[in-house]
Amino acid sequence: MNNPYVPMPVRISDIxxxxxxxxxxTFKLIFENKEDExxxxxLPGQFAELSILGFGExxxxxxxxxxxxxxxxxxxxxxxxxxxxxxxxxxxxxxxIRGPLxxxxxxxxxxxxxxxxxxxxxxxxxxxxxxxYILEKRNRxxxxxxxxxxxxRNPGELIYKDELWQWEKQSGMKTYITVDKGDKNWNPxxxxxxxxxxxxxxxTSGGGQRRGYYVGEGLKEGGRYEGFVPTIxxxxxxxxxxxxxxxxxxxxxxxxxxxxLTNLGFVPESIFLSLEMRMKCGIGKCGRCxxxxxxxCKDGPVFAYAELQRLPNEY
Amino acid sequence: xxxxxxNLMLYKQDFEKFFRLLSETFTIFGPSKTDGSRSFTKIDxxxxxxxxxxxxxxxxKEFFFPQTETLFFFDTxxxxxxxxxxxxxxxxxQNILFGVRPCDAMSISFLxxxxxxxxxxxxxxxRRRKSTRIVSFACTNPASTCFCTSVGCGPDSETGADIxxxxxxxxxxxxxxxxxxxxxxxxxxxLLNPATKNDIEEKVHLMKTxxxxxxxxxxxxxxxxxxxxxxxxxxxxxxxxxLGCGICTYLCPxxxxxxxxxxxxxSNGRRxxxxxxxxxxxxxxxxSGHNPRPTxxxxxxxxxxxxxxxxxxxxGKTFCVGCGRCVIYCPVNMDIRDVMKEIMEER
Ligand SMILES: Cc1cc2nc3c(=O)[nH]c(=O)nc-3n(C[C@H](O)[C@H](O)[C@H](O)COP(=O)(O)OP(=O)(O)OC[C@H]3O[C@@H](n4cnc5c(N)ncnc54)[C@H](O)[C@@H]3O)c2cc1C
Ligand code: SF4
Ligand code: SF4
Ligand code: FES
Numbered sequence: 001m002n003n004p005y006v007p008m009p010v011r012i013s014d015i016x017x018x019x020x021x022x023x024x025x026t027f028k029l030i031f032e033n034k035e036d037e038x039x040x041x042x043l044p045g046q047f048a049e050l051s052i053l054g055f056g057e058x059x060x061x062x063x064x065x066x067x068x069x070x071x072x073x074x075x076x077x078x079x080x081x082x083x084x085x086x087x088x089x090x091x092x093x094x095x096x097i098r099g100p101l102x103x104x105x106x107x108x109x110x111x112x113x114x115x116x117x118x119x120x121x122x123x124x125x126x127x128x129x130x131x132x133y134i135l136e137k138r139n140r141x142x143x144x145x146x147x148x149x150x151x152x153r154n155p156g157e158l159i160y161k162d163e164l165w166q167w168e169k170q171s172g173m174k175t176y177i178t179v180d181k182g183d184k185n186w187n188p189x190x191x192x193x194x195x196x197x198x199x200x201x202x203x204t205s206g207g208g209q210r211r212g213y214y215v216g217e218g219l220k221e222g223g224r225y226e227g228f229v230p231t232i233x234x235x236x237x238x239x240x241x242x243x244x245x246x247x248x249x250x251x252x253x254x255x256x257x258x259x260x261l262t263n264l265g266f267v268p269e270s271i272f273l274s275l276e277m278r279m280k281c282g283i284g285k286c287g288r289c290x291x292x293x294x295x296x297c298k299d300g301p302v303f304a305y306a307e308l309q310r311l312p313n314e315y
Numbered sequence: 316x317x318x319x320x321x322n323l324m325l326y327k328q329d330f331e332k333f334f335r336l337l338s339e340t341f342t343i344f345g346p347s348k349t350d351g352s353r354s355f356t357k358i359d360x361x362x363x364x365x366x367x368x369x370x371x372x373x374x375x376k377e378f379f380f381p382q383t384e385t386l387f388f389f390d391t392x393x394x395x396x397x398x399x400x401x402x403x404x405x406x407x408x409q410n411i412l413f414g415v416r417p418c419d420a421m422s423i424s425f426l427x428x429x430x431x432x433x434x435x436x437x438x439x440x441x442r443r444r445k446s447t448r449i450v451s452f453a454c455t456n457p458a459s460t461c462f463c464t465s466v467g468c469g470p471d472s473e474t475g476a477d478i479x480x481x482x483x484x485x486x487x488x489x490x491x492x493x494x495x496x497x498x499x500x501x502x503x504x505x506l507l508n509p510a511t512k513n514d515i516e517e518k519v520h521l522m523k524t525x526x527x528x529x530x531x532x533x534x535x536x537x538x539x540x541x542x543x544x545x546x547x548x549x550x551x552x553x554x555x556x557x558l559g560c561g562i563c564t565y566l567c568p569x570x571x572x573x574x575x576x577x578x579x580x581x582s583n584g585r586r587x588x589x590x591x592x593x594x595x596x597x598x599x600x601x602x603s604g605h606n607p608r609p610t611x612x613x614x615x616x617x618x619x620x621x622x623x624x625x626x627x628x629x630x631g632k633t634f635c636v637g638c639g640r641c642v643i644y645c646p647v648n649m650d651i652r653d654v655m656k657e658i659m660e661e662r
Contacts, residue, residue, distance in 0.1 A: 002435065003387075003438050004435045004436075004437070005386045005387070005575075005586075005588075006386070006387055006396060007396070009395075009396075053389040053390075053391055053394060053395075053396070053577065053584060053586075054389070054391045054577050054579045054584050055577060056575070056576060056577050056586075057575065058602075079602035079603060080602040083602070093394075094394055096396070251605070276601070277599065277601075277607065278598075278599050278600060278601050280573070280574055280575045281573070281575065283434075283435060284429075284434065285429055285430060285437060285571070285573075286571075286572055286573045286574070286575070286588075286591070287570075287571055287572035287573075287591075287593065287621070288572060288591070288598065288599065290617075290621070290625065292545075292620075292625060293624070293625035293626075293628040293629045294629075298434075312545040313545075314545075314607050314608065314613065315607050
């Protein structure tokens with residue numbers, strides 16, 4: 001019989017430092033036992049408990065897509081006891097994993113619709129999983145337009161940089177990347193992209209916030225920006241018609257993003273958020289992670305905004 | 316469920332024999348005189364049982380969900396998980412919890428929804444639950460702090476019990492509630508006689524008196540609706556004297572929150588789970604420093620809401636059985652009945 005508290009062994013096969021502050025790392029994990037790998041069937045949005053014997057466990061979103069075979073990715077920010085120990089781990093080390101846990105982004109409901117993905121900071125992890133999943137050849141036809149808006153404090157804090165630069169150029173999706181504050185590297189000349197015309201500052205009158213450069217003609221084709229995610233969203237959001245929006249990011253970003261989506265005409269039923277609460281068991285028993293009568297670990301972490309509006313504002 | 320519950324009689328002078336017959340197949344636990352009925356302890360002879368206790372200080376939950384429990388052992392040098400406690404501990408003998416108060420028996424039926432349901436199943440809890448029969452004792456003399464009838468329980472509630480005993484004059488009236496209950500008394504069948512009409516009448520009368528001693532102070536059904544107002548003004552004051560000590564939740568038979576931590580000495584470690592409490596400030600603290608329940612106000616609200624609003628929505632049950640433990644043992648006399656009254660009176 002399966003004991004839901006006992007972790008399965010996984011080997012760290014690669015570690016990538018994601019940001020300049022060097023406190024966000026991506027771990028590539030490979031199951032030690034093939035049977036465990038087979039049992040670990042998941043969809044974008046789910047998470048797992050990573051375990052280090054003697055230190056404990058912490059819940060981390062699955063950053064890889066189920067379409068990426070043979071490994072799992074987790075992007076972890078150094079925060080407390082377990083995450084700090086994880087950051088000291090070396091390639092080849094064996095750690096533990098419990099999962100997959102929680103619900104998923106509404107993949108089935110998203111099929112046949114446009115998808116708008118809004119991410120902030122290092123919480124971009126399960127959204128990366130979703131993007132990879134949608135971009136996979138055999139899945140791409142099931143979804144309409146894909147728009148990604150992703151922001152971080154500064155260019156050095158953007159995660160999955162190589163992929164971001166790739167997505168910028170990829171046809172069949174629009175990628176808008178923004179930073180709160182650019183630096184001299186946030187410059188098209190040093191991050192060249194064949195489709196980039198020379199940078200020009202957009203008019204600073206009026207809104208004034210926008211700087212940076214745009215790919216191609218005007219705003220609609222994706223590009224790099226300076227400004228907060230909600231501000232950029234307002235400028236570039238696709239039509240709410242036939243579109244499902246997924247949001248994951250820091251609370252402050254979520255707080256300012258929701259009213260903008262609403263003003264744009266997105267209904268609460270078409271907006272999905274991934275939430276975070278302190279967790280232990282991950283299976284709805286330890287009573288720690290509830291928002292009202294829902295357990296984030298089991299009934300979430302993904303909630304429709306419509307559902308969230310019916311729950312107490314305590315998260 | 317049992318097709319037909321049987322009503323049986325046992326003379327008090329036969330109880331000793333009855334006890335011995337049952338202890339051939341079962342290990343029996345009960346409120347014992349030696350331990351001042353602090354908790355359910357192993358009983359070796361029938362005269363050790365404290366029949367006159369009101370309720371044990373510790374609730375029955377610790378029998379199935381102990382305060383500290385090893386989930387598994389590990390070796391940090393070899394970096395491997397050793398066998399889990401569940402797999403190594405063989406429980407051959409079956410247990411009887413004897414003399415359980417109906418409120419505690421009902422509380423176990425709630426914990427079953429949390430731990431025993433297949434979502435996924437908690438093997439530690441389930442293992443003990445499967446090997447244990449619950450024999451309750453109807454309350455004929457409820458304490459002043461009891462309010463079971465306000466929350467859908469009662470002094471003769473059968474929920475959660477396999478068998479229930481009623482103490483009549485010179486004899487016990489025994490009702491079998493579940494098929495397991497029937498099996499439990501099989502070996503002592505020869506001591507038992509079917510209850511007569513007179514016996515039944517005596518029992519009904521007895522419970523009528525017990526019930527009349529319990530005032531219904533509020534209606535937990537109404538309460539759920541009232542509590543839908545998350546931002547009601549009373550939350551601003553109810554918590555004021557609360558110290559956040561967590562005693563109310565530790566002693567509560569339905570509170571089931573726990574923490575999971577690692578303990579290591581040299582290279583020998585174990586992952587344990589321990590009772591935790593929503594009344595503690597660290598309970599919901601994120602590593603980032605953010606705390607969705609920053610003050611005792613939010614924590615008090617969580618405790619009350621979980622029992623009377625969230626659990627009814629999630630599990631279909633009010634997670635309070637009116638045992639009164641939180642009323643008796645709170646160091647600052649927080650009386651949950653007063654809290655309820657305050658909430659019911661608010662318009
Ligand atoms: C569904 C979900 C997905 C997450 N995904 C990611 C991710 O992809 N990348 C990432 O870096 N972080 C993620 N987090 C946050 C991450 O879980 C915490 O940063 C982490 O638990 C901190 O653990 P610690 O031991 O280092 O901190 P400590 O402060 O030492 O925490 C002790 C324990 O408390 C619990 N805990 C503390 N903070 C949190 C928290 N914010 N959320 C949940 N449990 C907490 C954990 O069990 C942790 O082991 C996610 C959280 C949730 C709930
Ligand atoms: S026992 Fe009393 S003081 Fe302690 S946490 Fe409960 S209500 Fe507060
Ligand atoms: S809340 Fe108080 S009265 Fe109700 S079951 Fe828990 S300890 Fe007993
Ligand atoms: S983490 Fe234990 S109930 Fe959600």
